Amino acid sequence: MTKKILFVNAPSQDPSDRFFGWPTSLLYAIAPSVDAARNGNLDIEIVPKIFDPINYSAESREAVERDLGRIIEKEKVNILCASATYDSVYPTHILFDRAKQMNPKIKTILGGPHFDEVYRLPKFREEVFSSSLVDVAIEGDGEFALKSTLEAMSKDQDLSNLDWHSVLGIAEVYTPDGKVYSTSGQPLNLNDIPFIPIDLADESRHSMDYDVFTDKDGNILNTIQMMAARGCRYSCSYCSENRNLAYPNARSVDNILEEVRLRKSQGFKAIFFDDSTFGTYPRLEELLKGLGEFEIKFGSLNRFNHLGNQRTVEQYASAGYVYAYCSIEQLDDLVLNGIGKAQNEKTIRKSMELIRNNEFKLGTSLLFGLPNESERSITRTLDFTEEFVKNGTIKIVSQSALSYHPGTALGEKVVSEGFVRTPPNQGYPFDRFEEGQWYHPPYVTPKYLEKILKASEQKFGPFLSRNRHSWYAKRGLVK
Ligand code: B12
Ligand code: SF4
Structure with missing residues (x-):
């Protein structure tokens, strides 16, 4: 049977x-x-x-x-x-x-x-x-x-x-x-794998998930997710997607464009690329040129060091690219070096200016609980973010509390002995940070996080991902 x-x-x-x-x-x-x-x-x-x-x-x-x-x-x-x-x-x-x-x-x-x-x-x-x-x-x-x-x-x-x-x-x-x-x-x-069977998912719910893509009246555009390449070439010490854990592998440009054509014919008006770093796609120029033919909107995860010169940023813009999600983590070279981020303050500042001048919108992630962080690194990060929220470039600020992932260099020592079922850090203020419920360095106490939260609420409160946010909250589906 x-x-x-x-x-x-x-x-x-x-x-x-x-x-x-x-x-x-x-x-x-x-x-x-x-x-x-x-x-x-x-x-x-x-x-x-x-x-x-x-x-x-x-x-x-x-x-x-x-x-x-x-x-x-x-x-x-x-x-x-x-x-x-x-x-x-x-x-x-x-x-x-x-x-x-x-x-x-x-x-x-x-x-x-x-x-x-x-x-x-x-x-x-x-x-x-x-x-x-x-x-x-x-x-x-x-x-x-x-x-x-x-x-x-x-x-x-x-x-x-x-x-x-x-x-x-x-x-x-x-x-x-x-x-x-x-x-x-x-x-x-x-290229040999069939395109994802999106009809098995709740299409009416998920096509509304990306409220960064809107028409001129502010209505959310139907958005689908895609990937051009898998894995990541970087080795950030806290991340479960780093190159020691997820091997890089790319699709051909033709194969990607064929899927874009299909999604457009299915009525999608925007595509978000989930590649960990879209900018490392091996034939990026060719891909962006191809995407430009479709007259739909694109966005992706990326890194500032891959949006670092005017020519590249213009190529993204002419492809229809309107949104990037790049992590600042913290605007401090000592902190960035300490987590193996492979980019520095200078790169972040330069790329932010380019993004602003080319009128892309940006989502960004700030990460607290990192080695070498200090009051100074936190304050500078929040001030810098505020500046770009105020000038209209940053639309989403996602604040995370460093959570130990068992597969990573930072996490393995801490969680390798335990398999923990229920979140140890529930409720306020942990619930105002992405991954806030899980395990953090000992100094990341409620008081510590609350101070960061209060400063960010005051500087860019409505843009915090957990405040602004999706239609799930607006419809009472989540807190
Ligand atoms: C798209 C995406 C999302 C989507 C969809 C998530 C989903 N459940 O499908 C959304 C936006 C909802 C999301 C949300 C979050 N995400 Co997310 N997300 C991704 C992203 C960008 C792509 C995932 C993907 O499709 N990868 C491509 C496929 C091919 O690879 P894969 O996911 O590893 O899947 C392969 C295998 O795992 C396996 N596999 C997967 N499922 C199954 C099932 C079966 C039965 C079998 C046999 C095999 C199998 O086969 C797949 C194909 O080879 C990844 C980063 C990345 N680039 O991979 C992060 C990632 C998965 N997300 C992550 C996190 C932390 C989150 C959030 C907590 C973020 C937040 N603070 O809100 C939430 C929590 C989600 C939840 N559980 O509620 C982490 C996960 C860490 C971990 N090790 O689990 C990742 C790795 C990013 C990161 N480096 O931090 N995410
Ligand atoms: S944080 Fe981003 S760049 Fe760093 S290893 Fe993870 S996915 Fe790659």
């Missing part, structure tokens, strides 16, 4: 308004499997929409579990397949538990950036794998490892019978009996 699969974008434990977006990690991971199922090459039936709750907090947890239960019952789900980002492994764990209580025969599959980061922690493995809540966990390139897993599940085959070395990508597949299977170890050819 054909098995039925429900895809789950596992919810964060953060109840506050923050960044929202399409469930891209999951959509990338499932793209080849969905394509195969739709073309009759994989005997799996797909529940028409991804289960994608907004958060999993004290207030919402009951409703999330109830909604999941209803779908499992109504759709007669046999396989639950979840992607975890940031702090959603624990909610996934609970949701898997609820599903198995309803039907012990349900199979569960886990992957995603959060899993990629924590799977090596001994305590985590003990908890998750020994509990039998996870039947298969996949670390790394999810695409073809997942497809092979589903092929095996659809035929009730044992995973040990598969020829894992012929499976494309760099991935490891874990099972509760302790067996680990490695795939070919060869980087994926990103």
Whole structure:
């Protein structure tokens, strides 16, 4: 009998308004499997929409579990397949538990950036794998490892019978009996992967997620996310996306433009590129020229040192690029050096001026709790940010409290021994900082953060991401 699969974008434990977006990690991971199922090459039936709750907090947890239960019952789900980002492994764990209580025969599959980061922690493995809540966990390139897993599940085959070395990508597949299977170890050819199946997501909700793209009357434009290249070439010590953890790999210009054409034909008016640093795309000039043909708006994550000269910035502008998200972290060379940021105050100042003169808008991230930070570095950072908020260049200021990520140089010493389920730092003022709920250096106390918060509220309050922010808050969907 054909098995039925429900895809789950596992919810964060953060109840506050923050960044929202399409469930891209999951959509990338499932793209080849969905394509195969739709073309009759994989005997799996797909529940028409991804289960994608907004958060999993004290207030919402009951409703999330109830909604999941209803779908499992109504759709007669046999396989639950979840992607975890940031702090959603624990909610996934609970949701898997609820599903198995309803039907012990349900199979569960886990992957995603959060899993990629924590799977090596001994305590985590003990908890998750020994509990039998996870039947298969996949670390790394999810695409073809997942497809092979589903092929095996659809035929009730044992995973040990598969020829894992012929499976494309760099991935490891874990099972509760302790067996680990490695795939070919060869980087994926990103041009061979089907475009993400966005129809499985809640299109009416997610197309409104980027309120930095608006028409002249201020209406939010339908926006979709894309990636030109994966991974990151930099090595910032606090970041789980650095080059030691995520290998760089790019799509061809033609392949990217083909997807842009498709998205435009589907009615999208803006595209946000999720590449960790869009400016490192190997054939950037050619790509920007191609994008310029579409007459839609673009934005991306980037770094100031890749927006550092007039010619480049003009090329972005003529491509239709209107928005960049670049991190200042702190405007202080000692701090920037201490985290291996590979850019300095001078670069940030120069690039900010260029951005302002070319009338792009900017979202920026400030990070507190860093090695070498001081009252001086914090004050200078807040003053500089205020200047560019006031002159209209900066539209979003996202303030984060350094949170130890287990896979990173800064985090590994601190969290390698513990797998922690619930956020230790809930409530004010932690909830006013991105990732504020988790683990910080000891001096990052409520008093310490409150001082920073009060100064930033006074200097650029309405532009703080947790104040300004999305239509989720406006519609009462989150705090
Ligand atoms: C798009 C994006 C978002 C979107 C969508 C998130 C989502 N759940 O899909 C939005 C805007 C909502 C978002 C929000 C946040 N994000 Co975000 N986001 C990204 C971004 C830019 C791209 C993700 C992506 O699509 N990557 C491309 C795919 C191909 O790679 P991937 O995600 O690693 O997925 C692969 C594998 O993990 C695996 N896989 C993924 N899912 C699954 C599922 C299964 C079943 C299997 C088998 C495999 C598998 O296969 C995939 C393909 O190979 C990344 C940075 C980056 N450039 O990757 C940050 C990133 C994932 N975000 C991050 C963070 C911290 C956040 C926020 C906390 C930010 C904030 N303060 O608000 C929130 C929290 C989100 C939440 N859980 O609620 C961190 C995550 C850290 C971590 N290790 O988990 C990242 C890595 C950025 C960073 N360096 O800080 N984010
Ligand atoms: S902070 Fe940005 S540039 Fe630095 S490693 Fe992370 S993704 Fe790369």
